[in-house]
Amino acid sequence: MRRVFFLALLAIAAGMLSTPLYAQTLEAGNWFGSMQPPETPEPFRIGYEVSYDGDVMRIVALGGDNSLVLNEARFENGNLVYWFQPGPRVDCVLEPDGKDTYAGDCSDTDGATGQMMITREESRVAGLKSVEEMEGGGGGADH
Numbered sequence: 787m788r789r790v791f792f793l794a795l796l797a798i799a800a801g802m803l804s805t806p807l808y809a810q811t812l813e814a815g816n817w818f819g820s821m822q823p824p825e826t827p828e829p830f831r832i833g834y835e836v837s838y839d840g841d842v843m844r845i846v847a848l849g850g851d852n853s854l855v856l857n858e859a860r861f862e863n864g865n866l867v868y869w870f871q872p873g874p875r876v877d878c879v880l881e882p883d884g885k886d887t888y889a890g891d892c893s894d895t896d897g898a899t900g901q902m903m904i905t906r907e908e909s910r911v912a913g914l915k916s917v918e919e920m921e922g923g924g925g926g927a928d929h
Contacts (some may be wrong), residue, residue, distance in 0.1 A: 787801070795901050810864065812843065812845070812904070813836065813886075813906070814836050814838055815906050815928060816834070816836075817833065817836055817905065818831070818905050818907070818908045818910065819833065819902065819903045819911060820832060820901075820902065821901070821902050822900050822901045824894075824898035824899060828914075828915075829903075830849070830919075830920045831847040831911045831914040831915065831916050832847055832849040832917065833849070834919065835848060842921045847867065847902075849916075850917035850918050850921070853891075854870050854872065855870065856868040856878075858924075864881070865879050865880060865888070865890070866878075867880075867888075868883075870895040874894040874895045874896055875893045875895050876892050876900075877893055878890065878892035878902055878905075879891060879905070880904065884907075885906075886907065887904070887905035887906070887910065888905075889901065890902070
């Protein structure tokens, strides 16, 4: 009887552990999100394109006419982890933040930190400006 109880407990524990591992994929397709570089006062809306080459996840961040490949995108300990290099290398760790949403910090080699989010819920980014709106309304100095 004790052995049956122990085996049942192991089966339940294995089931609890396997569920998060199974859930650690992003569905291929278009995702919504935001990015807030270190010296930017507010986040802006971006898009993501998620695809797969076999078992390898590929994520491309899209903002305006620009795209940015998120290298070595994978899950570690339930977090979405990747890096990109627009100049200095930037490493990101996005933690689960609700259903089909990951958000977290991105830090570069100089120690500057920004934030990124990826989600299936467009409502989470509905109030954010797009890259075009940020560039158009930036009031940058003319040289």
